[in-house]
Amino acid sequence: MKISHETALPVPPGKKNSIMVLTGEPSGDFHAATLIKAMGKIDPGLYISGIGGPRMEAEQVDIFFSIDKLSAMGITEVISQFRYIKLAFDTFKSRLRTHPPDLIILIDYPGFNLKAAKYVKQKFDIPIFYYITPKVWAWKESRLKEIKKYIDHAALIFPFEEKLYNKAKIPSTYVGNPLMDDYPEHMAKPFLKRPFLTGEPLVEGSGKESDRESMDSELVIGLLPGSRKAEITNLLGIMLETAVIIHEQKKSARFLISAVSGLHSERIRQILSPYDQELFEVIQGRPMAIFEKSDLLIAASGTVTLEAALCCLPTIIVYKMSPISYRIAKLFVRVKYAGLANLIAGKELMPELLQDEANPEKISQRAFSMLENLKEYENQLLLVRKLLGASGASKRAARIALDLVK
Numbered sequence: 001m002k003i004s005h006e007t008a009l010p011v012p013p014g015k016k017n018s019i020m021v022l023t024g025e026p027s028g029d030f031h032a033a034t035l036i037k038a039m040g041k042i043d044p045g046l047y048i049s050g051i052g053g054p055r056m057e058a059e060q061v062d063i064f065f066s067i068d069k070l071s072a073m074g075i076t077e078v079i080s081q082f083r084y085i086k087l088a089f090d091t092f093k094s095r096l097r098t099h100p101p102d103l104i105i106l107i108d109y110p111g112f113n114l115k116a117a118k119y120v121k122q123k124f125d126i127p128i129f130y131y132i133t134p135k136v137w138a139w140k141e142s143r144l145k146e147i148k149k150y151i152d153h154a155a156l157i158f159p160f161e162e163k164l165y166n167k168a169k170i171p172s173t174y175v176g177n178p179l180m181d182d183y184p185e186h187m188a189k190p191f192l193k194r195p196f197l198t199g200e201p202l203v204e205g206s207g208k209e210s211d212r213e214s215m216d217s218e219l220v221i222g223l224l225p226g227s228r229k230a231e232i233t234n235l236l237g238i239m240l241e242t243a244v245i246i247h248e249q250k251k252s253a254r255f256l257i258s259a260v261s262g263l264h265s266e267r268i269r270q271i272l273s274p275y276d277q278e279l280f281e282v283i284q285g286r287p288m289a290i291f292e293k294s295d296l297l298i299a300a301s302g303t304v305t306l307e308a309a310l311c312c313l314p315t316i317i318v319y320k321m322s323p324i325s326y327r328i329a330k331l332f333v334r335v336k337y338a339g340l341a342n343l344i345a346g347k348e349l350m351p352e353l354l355q356d357e358a359n360p361e362k363i364s365q366r367a368f369s370m371l372e373n374l375k376e377y378e379n380q381l382l383l384v385r386k387l388l389g390a391s392g393a394s395k396r397a398a399r400i401a402l403d404l405v406k
Contacts, residue, residue: 021050024109029053038398110134226300241360309341314377
């Protein structure tokens with residue numbers, strides 16, 4: 001039995017249509033905010049509420065539950081945060097009863113969002129639009145059945161997703177990748193400024209020191225441990241130990257640590273406290289501030305590695321989760337690579353060191369090897385941009401979403 005809208009609270013004065021947006025991670029918060037901004041340009045009279053973070057809030061979204069407690073990956077990690085996930089879902093159900101929207105937009109976060117979609121379709125007559133769809137190409141292809149049953153339209157952001165959705169006969173559109181909007185073509189120019197790092201010969205007789213150790217003072221390496229608390233706990237210590245090994249051979253190397261949203265800055269500083277503070281700097285906000293200064297990245301597998309690829313910034317991908325989560329993932333994951341750039345290109349453009357291989361010795365060895373010829377890695381990454389196509393994903397997705405509004 002469908003729930004009636006008759007007892008619902010009215011849309012705020014000056015607003016015509018109501019949209020609810022649900023996400024659960026900083027990356028989803030970012031993509032949701034971009035989509036919301038694009039929708040607002042088409043229809044300024046929208047009232048938007050949802051589960052999100054600071055970027056959605058900056059777009060004047062009425063946030064009824066924060067993503068702060070929701071970001072988790074892996075079986076054991078999700079179990080530890082189950083009570084927060086349950087509280088978020090209960091809040092969502094309550095909000096549906098009091099403020100049923102004209103459209104629900106799901107952004108990534110499939111474990112929560114597909115359950116939400118099922119509940120909506122059982123209790124309400126509200127269209128559902130999925131943007132940044134579940135990674136069915138990697139694992140849980142069975143989710144396509146749920147998507148077909150509960151989702152009215154899906155916006156796809158990877159070209160290889162089209163075949164799967166067409167085969168499953170799910171209404172969908174490849175809108176392009178939203179990162180192409182944030183990293184336009186001019187940002188693919190090399191960031192590397194040091195001749196010895198680009199493979200160019202050193203100029204002799206210039207009056208400057210020509211030995212490599214003197215130029216090593218220019219070396220900057222970005223450390224990006226991820227946006228989830230579990231990722232930071234599992235990876236940052238490994239990255240810091242890697243930095244110590246690199247610094248032993250390159251005495252003037254320095255390291256920039258990414259604190260993506262500021263949500264876990266205190267945890268980062270706790271892990272960092274035993275180390276030489278002069279070697280490290282914590283940078284809050286989007287990773288571009290680190291990209292612009294870095295010659296090489298050591299980064300957790302995730303969206304940030306695709307961002308780095310669009311900037312042609314050589315990157316070592318690392319990832320480590322609890323042993324139980326990893327063993328379970330190995331049983332179900334069907335793709336050859338963990339990194340998005342590697343998946344898109346169909347080959348390893350960014351070296352991957354996962355689980356037991358994600359240790360300071362192996363990561364530092366790979367870093368030293370890459371520093372010998374970063375220019376080659378940089379040029380190879382141009383392929384990723386070519387394969388993703390044109391910009392304008394958020395605008396195309398916004399038009400589809402608004403067409404679904406009743």
